[in-house]
Amino acid sequence: MIPIHYSAEVAKARATNAPIVALESTIITHGMPFPQNVETARLVEADVRAAGAVPATIAVLGGVLHVGLEADELDRLGQAQNVAKLSRADMAACIATGGTGATTVAATMIAAHLAGIHVFATGGIGGVHRGAESSFDISADLQELAQTPVTVVAAGAKAILDLPKTFEVLETLGVPVIAYGQDMLPAFWSATSDIAAPLRMDTAAEIARAQQTRTAMGLQGGQLVTNPIPQDAQIAAEELQPIIEQALQEAECQGISAKAVTPFLLGRIFELTEGRSLTANIALVRNNARLAAQIAIAMVK
Secondary structure (H helix, E strand, O other): OOOEEEOHHHHHHHHOOOOEEEEOOHHHHOOOOOOHHHHHHHHHHHHHHHOOOEEEEEEEEOOEEEEOOOHHHHHHHHHOOOOEEEOOOOHHHHHHOOOOEEEOHHHHHHHHHHOOOOEEEOOOEOOEOOOHHHHOOEOHHHHHHHHOOOEEEEOOEOOOOOHHHHHHHHHHOOOOEEEEOOOEOOEOOEOOOOOEOOEEEOOHHHHHHHHHHHHHOOOOOOEEEEOOOOHHHOOOHHHHHHHHHHHHHHHHHOOOOHHHHHHHHHHHHHHHOOOHHHHHHHHHHHHHHHHHHHHHHHHHO
16 A cells, blocks of 8 residues: 555544545646636635535645645645646556646546545546547546446536547446436536436435445445536536537647647637636536535435
């Protein structure tokens, strides 16, 4: 087992069996500029605390896996340059070589499981990229959900992806996909889509019991809880679709691929929506953090 550095707050929570919610760090390093990135991270952490749980923002700093960041560490990460974007393939290498990296969904799930944390809140998961039938560009997040027993709360898969194929792959991998409080899956910036939800649950207690039952049955993997963005913060799908198509065409024309695709698309959509996509993104992440805290509390009970 590799050494893990716990923040003082997370160490105390572990010692007292308090509910803990894992949080990713790519939203800090690759999602928005300083100081807005740090301000947003602190808001999300405050939402978790206000809901009765302890936040554990995860990152690799100087080759050390940190579960929970102190205030000064969060500030340094928010201003750091050339931070690696870590997933399953390169997380161990970053630690072994003394690097600094921010964790994606997959890497955050791995770290959370190592730390005994069962719930993780993020914005949206990665998935099957459009054109994957020729590019084979499919996020490692999907496989991670199939093998790592962490409940992930997200506003669905990112809307820039091929959503039907993403959820088809999750079904094939045996990942439970749960819509919270509605019968259709949300689509990240939009509260609804035209995709029916495989499962619906209306309470945090139901969601917690579902994960605990999977564990008791010896079933591998976690579950994806899709939590719709608040209505007053959403951007309608019909408004977003032509914007997403334009950004996708620009990425193709510029030859952007692999890990660079998602940051490029999110950046262009931010520009084309005149900042509304980022405002919506912040609202949905905070909404997910609050629900994740409720699930973590239910698991402890």
